[in-house]
Amino acid sequence: MQLERLYSSSSSPVSTQNFDFKVNGSSVKTTSLTSVGSTYEDVSGCRQSGVVYSYNDEISSDPDTCFTEFCDDYATIQQNGPCHSLERCLGNNRCILDPICTVTGPAVIGFYGDLNTVQDRCAYTLLSGSSISGLTVVGYFRERRRRDVSFLDSVTLQLDGEDVHLEQGGIVKLGNTMQTINGSTVLSNGVEVSEDQTGVTAVKTIGSNTVSVFFDGNTAQIFLKGPGGQGPQVDGLCANSTSVILTLCCVSPPSCEVLYNDTADSSINCTTMTEHCNLLNDTVFTTCHNHIDPTPYIDACIDTLCKYPAVDGLDCQFLDAYARHCSLRINDTVDSWRSMTECSSPQPFCQGRICSDHEFCAETTGGETGCFCRAIFAFPYKSSDTLGDPTVCEENSASVTLVGCLLEEKGIDYTTLHLNDPTCTGQMDEVDYMVTFSYNSSDPCGTEVTANNSLLIYTNTITGNNSSSDNITRQDQIYIDFSCYYTQPDVNAVTFRIKDSSVIQKIISGTWNYTVTMKAYTDSDLMQGVDSNTEVQLNQKIWMVVETDGLDDGLVALVTDSCWATNQAETLRYNLIKDGCANDQMVNVEGNGKGTFSHFSFNMFQFSRSSSEVSVHCKVNLCANLNQACVPDCSGSRRRRRSAGSKYLDEAPALITMTWTY
Numbered sequence: 297m298q299l300e301r302l303y304s305s306s307s308s309p310v311s312t313q314n315f316d317f318k319v320n321g322s323s324v325k326t327t328s329l330t331s332v333g334s335t336y337e338d339v340s341g342c343r344q345s346g347v348v349y350s351y352n353d354e355i356s357s358d359p360d361t362c363f364t365e366f367c368d369d370y371a372t373i374q375q376n377g378p379c380h381s382l383e384r385c386l387g388n389n390r391c392i393l394d395p396i397c398t399v400t401g402p403a404v405i406g407f408y409g410d411l412n413t414v415q416d417r418c419a420y421t422l423l424s425g426s427s428i429s430g431l432t433v434v435g436y437f438r439e440r441r442r443r444d445v446s447f448l449d450s451v452t453l454q455l456d457g458e459d460v461h462l463e464q465g466g467i468v469k470l471g472n473t474m475q476t477i478n479g480s481t482v483l484s485n486g487v488e489v490s491e492d493q494t495g496v497t498a499v500k501t502i503g504s505n506t507v508s509v510f511f512d513g514n515t516a517q518i519f520l521k522g523p524g525g526q527g528p529q530v531d532g533l534c535a536n537s538t539s540v541i542l543t544l545c546c547v548s549p550p551s552c553e554v555l556y557n558d559t560a561d562s563s564i565n566c567t568t569m570t571e572h573c574n575l576l577n578d579t580v581f582t583t584c585h586n587h588i589d590p591t592p593y594i595d596a597c598i599d600t601l602c603k604y605p606a607v608d609g610l611d612c613q614f615l616d617a618y619a620r621h622c623s624l625r626i627n628d629t630v631d632s633w634r635s636m637t638e639c640s641s642p643q644p645f646c647q648g649r650i651c652s653d654h655e656f657c658a659e660t661t662g663g664e665t666g667c668f669c670r671a672i673f674a675f676p677y678k679s680s681d682t683l684g685d686p687t688v689c690e691e692n693s694a695s696v697t698l699v700g701c702l703l704e705e706k707g708i709d710y711t712t713l714h715l716n717d718p719t720c721t722g723q724m725d726e727v728d729y730m731v732t733f734s735y736n737s738s739d740p741c742g743t744e745v746t747a748n749n750s751l752l753i754y755t756n757t758i759t760g761n762n763s764s765s766d767n768i769t770r771q772d773q774i775y776i777d778f779s780c781y782y783t784q785p786d787v788n789a790v791t792f793r794i795k796d797s798s799v800i801q802k803i804i805s806g807t808w809n810y811t812v813t814m815k816a817y818t819d820s821d822l823m824q825g826v827d828s829n830t831e832v833q834l835n836q837k838i839w840m841v842v843e844t845d846g847l848d849d850g851l852v853a854l855v856t857d858s859c860w861a862t863n864q865a866e867t868l869r870y871n872l873i874k875d876g877c878a879n880d881q882m883v884n885v886e887g888n889g890k891g892t893f894s895h896f897s898f899n900m901f902q903f904s905r906s907s908s909e910v911s912v913h914c915k916v917n918l919c920a921n922l923n924q925a926c927v928p929d930c931s932g933s934r935r936r937r938r939s940a941g942s943k944y945l946d947e948a949p950a951l952i953t954m955t956w957t958y
Contacts, residue, residue: 342367359387380527382407382520382535391524393505396624397422397534399435400515400617401610402446403596404533407520411592412533413599417446418552423518425530428502430456433509433518433532440656443556443671445604449656451511453498457485464513464657465646466496494642513645513657514609515617519624558671566602572611572637573597576618580633584622593618608658612639652729655701667729669701677702685730687778692848694780695734696758700724703731708774712760716742722758733758737850737922745920752918754851755779810846812854812916814952817841822895832956836900842916842952843893852918853926855889859896859914863903872898872912876928889919889926911955 316326342349344365349355355365355373362385364376379391386392395407399422404412414420414437423433431453438449453460458471460483468475468491470483480490488499495512505522518534576590576597584590597614604610615637619630634641646657651667658668669677677683677699683706684698703710710731714721720741722731735741735756743756758776816826817839826832842856859873871879873896878885880898888894902910919926 342371342373344373357389359385359389361385362387362389362391364389379524382528382530383524383526393520393522393524393526393528394625395520395534396621397518397520398515398593398617398621399448399451399518399534400613401448401596401600401604402437403592403600403614404435405592405596406534406536409589409592411595413596414446415555416553419452421532422451422516423507423520423530423532423534425528425532425535427505427522427526427528427530428500428507428520431500431502431507433507433534435516435533438656439671440658441607441668441671442558442561442604443675444558445600447656448514448516451509451516453487453500453507453509455485455487455500460485460487460489460498462496462498462509462511462516464651465649466491466513467648467650468496468498510620512642514613515620517617517620517624556672561603561605564602564605566598569601569606569611570598572606573601573614575637576615578633578636580636581618581622581630583626584618584630587625588618588621590618609645612637615639616642651701652727655729660704660707666704667701668705669699674699674702683774683776689780692850693734693736694754694756694778695732696776696778697730697732698722698758698776700729700731706774708760713758713774714760715756715758716744737848740851740922743922745922752852752920753779754920754922810844812842812844812952814914814954815841815843816954816956820897826956832900834900834902837897838900839895839897840912840914840954841893841895842914847892847918849891849921851920851922852892853889853921854892854894855917855919855926855928856885856894856896857915857917859912861901861910861912864909864911866911868903870901870903872896873914877930885930889921889928909955909957911953913951913953915951 312328314326314328341351342353342355344355349367351367351369351371353367355367357364361378362376363378366374366376368374376389379385380393382395383391383393384395397407398405402414404414404420404422406412417438419434419436421432422435424431434452434454435448436450436452437446439445440447450461450463452462461467461469463469466477468477468489470485475481475483475489477489477491477496480488482488486500490497490499495510495515497508497510499506499508501507504526505520505528508519508521510517510519520528520530522528573594576594581590593614600614601611615633616639619633622630633639646665649657649665649667651657654670654673655667656670657665660666683702684696687694687696689695698710700710710722710724713731713733715733715735717740720733720735720739722733724731735743741756743754746753746755756778758774758778760774818824818826818830818832818836820839822839822841824830826838832838840859842854844854847854855876856873857876858871861870861872862868872883873879873885876885876888878896883896883898885896886894888896
C-alpha cells in the first residue's frame with residue numbers, strides 16, 4: 297500500500313517541522329521536513345508480519361541456501377534463490393556449479409544422488425549437453441568374472457577433434473595412439489591429463505565450465521565446475537537416469553544387450569556383505585554425511601557384492617568412491633576410514649598392464665596383477681574343461697593353441713612350457729595373447745611315432761619345468777599329450793587328447809587328409825599315361841605309379857608292400873611284388889619307401905586259357921620316417937620282413953586295384 301501525506305508551509309517562507317506518519321494508528325515513520333512552498337513525502341513500503349520495510353530493504357536471508365527476501369522498488373516482496381539446478385550455495389548468496397557423478401562397477405550415482413544400475417555390456421552417454429558443447433563423456437561397460445554383472449571398463453571423452461580414451465592400467469590414448477603422461481600433459485585437443493598413484497584425471501574447459509574426469513580402472517568420477525546463475529543444460533546418465541542414451545555396443549556377437557543368468561556363487565554371504573557395505577553409515581564418515589547422502593553408495597555396494605565375489609578390491613571399491621566424492625566436495629580427506637574398515641591404502645592398480653580385448657586386469661591369488669579371461673570369452677573353454685582351441689593339423693605340421701589368460705588364472709607361466717624337445721617353446725601372439733605350440737617335418741620337436749592296430753600315431757607333449765628342488769610340488773602340473781594319427785592308408789581322423797591332470801581333461805582334434813592313387817604309363821619318364829584309347833601290346837613294358845596327395849615326405853613315406861595280378865574269377869594269381877621287393881626278374885621296383893610315391897614296371901601279360909580281363913592289386917602302407925628308414929631291405933636272396941617294431945602294420949594296408957582287358 298502506498299501512503300502519501302500532504303502538508304502546507306507555515307507563514308514563514310522557509311520552515312522546518314517534524315511529522316509523525318501513522319497507519320491505522322500505528323506510527324510508520326517520523327521525519328523532519330524543510331519546506332519552501334509545498335512538499336510531498338513518499339512513505340510507501342513492504343509489510344510482513346507487522347513489520348514495515350522500505351524500498352530495497354532486506355527482509356530475510358539464509359546464507360546456507362542462498363535464499364533472500366527483499367522489498368523491491370515497487371513495494372512488493374521478492375525472493376532470490378535458491379541456486380539453479382545442479383548448483384550449490386556457498387553462502388552470502390553465492391552459488392557455484394560443482395555437481396559430482398560417480399560410476400563404479402555397474403552403478404551410476406548421478407548428480408542428484410540417484411542410483412542407476414547398468415545391466416548389459418554397452419557404452420552409455422554419461423554426460424553431454426549444450427553447457428559443455430563439443431564434449432560427450434561415454435562409459436563402456438564389460439563383463440569380468442561373471443557374465444551377468446557388468447563393470448565400468450573404460451571412459452572416453454568424445455570431442456570435435458580426436459577422442460581421449462582412459463583405460464585400465466592408467467593407459468591414455470589420443471585416438472588410437474597411446475600417450476606418455478609425465479606429471480601433467482596437455483593433449484592436442486586441449487585436454488589436460490595428469491596421473492598419480494590413484495589414477496588418471498582428464499580436464500577439459502569449455503567456455504566458463506570445466507569438466508574433470510577421474511578414472512582409476514574401476515571407478516570414474518565426473519566433476520562439472522562453473523560459475524553459478526547459469527542454469528546448466530546437461531544430459532546423460534549422470535544428469536538424468538531416466539534418459540539412458542545408448543551410443544555403441546561393445547560386444548558383438550552376441551549383442552551387448554543379451555543378458556545372462558550365471559549360477560549363483562554359493563561362497564557369497566549376502567548378510568556379511570550387507571554389514572560391510574553399511575560401514576558407510578559409520579561415524580568415521582560423519583563429516584561426509586553432512587554433504588553427501590551415503591544411501592546410493594550403500595545400495596550399489598550391497599547389490600553388487602551379493603552376487604559378485606569380493607575380489608580385486610571390490611569390497612573396498614564403493615567405500616573408496618564415497619570417500620573420494622566427499623574429499624572433492626569438502627576439499628578434505630577422510631583418511632581414518634581405511635583402518636576402521638580394514639581397507640588398505642590405494643596402490644597403483646595394473647599400472648601399465650595391457651590386456652587384450654577378451655581380457656581384463658585383476659589380482660592373482662598371490663596379490664600380483666594379471667590379465668584374466670572375460671567370462672563370455674572363457675565360458676566355452678571352462679564348460680568343456682579345456683585350456684585351448686581345437687588343434688590345427690596341416691599337411692606337414694600340427695599345432696595346439698592355449699589361451700594365455702586361462703593359463704594365467706591357473707598360475708601357469710607359459711614361458712616354462714615346452715614340447716618333448718625343451719627348445720620347442722610356445723609362441724605368444726602379442727595381440728590376443730594366445731600361446732601356440734607346433735612342430736613340423738623339418739623340426740619334429742621330439743615327436744614320437746607309434747603303431748597301434750590300424751593307426752600310425754604321432755605324439756608330442758606340452759609340459760613345464762618343475763622348479764622344485766625335491767620330488768614334490770604345490771603348483772598345478774600341466775601335461776598335454778596331443779597326437780595326430782593316420783588310419784592306414786587314409787587319414788580318417790586326427791585326435792588330440794590330454795592326460796588326466798589337475799589342469800585339463802580334453803581338447804578336440806583337427807584332421808589330416810590325403811589321397812592314394814595308382815596310374816599306368818607307357819614310358820619310363822612317366823609322361824604317357826594309359827587311358828581307354830591306348831593300345832598296349834603283350835610283352836610291352838608298363839610302369840605303374842602309386843602316389844599320394846596331401847602327405848609330407850618329411851613325416852611319412854609310402855611303402856608298396858605287395859602287388860599281384862588275378863584273372864576275373866580270381867582263380868589265377870601272379871605275384872609281382874612281395875614284402876616290398878620285386879618277386880620276378882621281369883619286375884623292377886623303384887622309390888619304394890623313399891617318399892610319398894613309388895613305381896614299378898613289368899612286361900604286359902595275360903593268363904593262359906582265361907578271360908581277357910586282368911586285375912592288378914596293390915597293398916600300400918604308410919611308414920613314419922622321422923626316426924627310421926622305411927625302404928624295404930631287398931638285398932640278398934632272402935628278403936627281410938620288417939621287424940615287429942615297424943611304424944606300419946600289414947594288418948591295415950590299403951588295397952588299390954586296376955583292371956584292364958584285351
